[in-house]
Amino acid sequence: MYKKFDIFDILVGKAEDPDYGNKPVVIQGITGNFGSVHTRLMREYGTNIVAGVTPNKGGQSFEGIPVYDSVKDASKNFNVQISGIFVPAQFFLSAIKDAVNSGIKLLVAIPEHVPVRDAMESLEYAQSNNARIIGPNTPGVIVPSVNKIGIMPSQPFKKGNTAVFSRSGTLMYEVSFHLSRAGIGQKIALGIGGDPINGTNLIEAFDLISDRDEVDSVVVVGEIGGDAEESLVQYIEKTGFSKPVVAYVAGRSAPKEKRMGHAGAIVYGNYGSAESKISSFSRVNIPVAKRPAEIPSILLKLMK
């Protein structure tokens, strides 16, 4: 298990820090197709990207950002704790090890199609070095109006006090869009990832904000597959988590034993079924929206 992890401290810092909201970030895979596009967009949003990494391209630069062969090399010049990982899946494990070995504490793992075995090994490696992985197969994490590490568009997100945790990328945007339009801004929106193994699961995501007073509510976007939602409900019961929570579960009408786009979205028997998740939430009186568009009104009613 992870030790207590202060994600806001790492991501944006404390108000008295000279680099508050401006924490340095390294992008692994910066010269790739995806990496380069999103490096530009993250920068536009205000993320302080100080270095990039692409093996064998050390010494080059990308739009003024120096590129190194490894995070190890980059860390000789910059004191970075955050990495955005955009490498192809087959290089994922080595990218994680390079980052963790170089003192990175928060690894936002974008790649899809990472083998389970590599994800598990990455996770063990990170945990034993007190580093935190978000993902893989995540859209990333955004602190609206401050910075974002990931591939999410910025328009749907507005600054505020709700936390959005989602197993699906596009639904995280969709739900945040509906929230923002209803005047409910977000303190943080974080993608758990669509894979079977998540570096930060729903429980750990809740743990990130459970004692933050400025977070006044949580929207959890689940989907079929696995038992993350059921475990979350047990955690909520056990810890007496008291902030208002609204849930949504995608895939009520999905057939069994078919992988619905995400590697992790598959139902076997009752294991992973939407009914199981919805009845878990209902058991602890957490309202489950039928459609993403319903979420804001349900949340507003709870907050009254």
Added chain:
Amino acid sequence: MKLLEYQGKELFTEYEIAIPKSYLAKNHSELSQVADKLRLPVVLKSQLTVGGRGKAGAILKCMKKEELEPKFTELLNKEVKGEYPSVILIEEAVDIYKELYLSLFLNRGKRTYSLISSAEGGMDIESVENKVIQDISITGLTQAIAESIGKNLGISGVTAESFSNIVIKLAKLVREKEAELAEINPVAILRDGTCLALDAKIIIDDNSIFRHPELTKYIQISELQEQAEKSGFSFVELDGNIAIIGNGAGLVMSTLDIVNDAGGKPGAFLDFGGRATTETIYKALEVISKLKKVKAILVNLFGGIVRTDLVAQAILDAYKDGMISVPIYARISGAESDKAKQMLSNSNAKLFDTVEEAISSLVQYIGLSK
């Protein structure tokens, strides 16, 4: 990737897990080639990926040679949950003293592997009683741990030795072939006390296939599926007549649910993933155009980065090229949506501001067109 039983058993043979003597036959000429070698009685097992074969009558026992041909024909023509077999496994029946249950699976919540064992095997795991679930390390499964698992099941002597051997070999298989699940249900204890795998259910991590060229021969996908995957899409064919296209697995699943709630019947799930360009939309429509049962297409695209006028252009191109003729109901959020609406105004496609509006209009159309 879920392996067929015989494929799983090929892996068992590779890992020296005992299985009954068996033959494969795809058609009658192959059956007649093996018929003389068989020692009756035999069990004919339809090779399907769906579960519940026993209950569905897709496993038949043959006591006499005359039964072979008609039962083989029966199985080849038998559909189970929409699936027909392409091959039948013919296994020599064994003399079973007792049946056990054994499986190893990726426990997602705990982020480790778990082992389930039970002294009562043979039925669906959800109805298996007295099962023991324990976390194990598939890299560090020792002889002592394997033996203790057998002990808990109340077996001893030759049987205990044979069973713990299977546990260790199964863990090795899971580790080396990167399986998410390996289930033997049942493990049969024979009259001589040794153990044998009577069934095999193995699911390989799709994302690890690039490391396992030896497993690619087991990949079984439809032509359409293959075409979709080559373009980087996730595609699942469903029973209904409405094709649903979007960017992101969660969003498309969510759309499926809303369509279903509104009384529509989804016929295809297509997630074209990360970036939506004119080309990806066009290719997605191309895949859908091959599904003759589709009466209407719903596009739900959450943009931000995507330009909706480019999506509109792809739709216009698909109509112009005669690739599709059915109406498209689209909800596309993103830049330039007024321009996109204007572009589509004289086509068979309609743009809506919300997915709910698009769906209610679509379902009404499907209702009228019946």
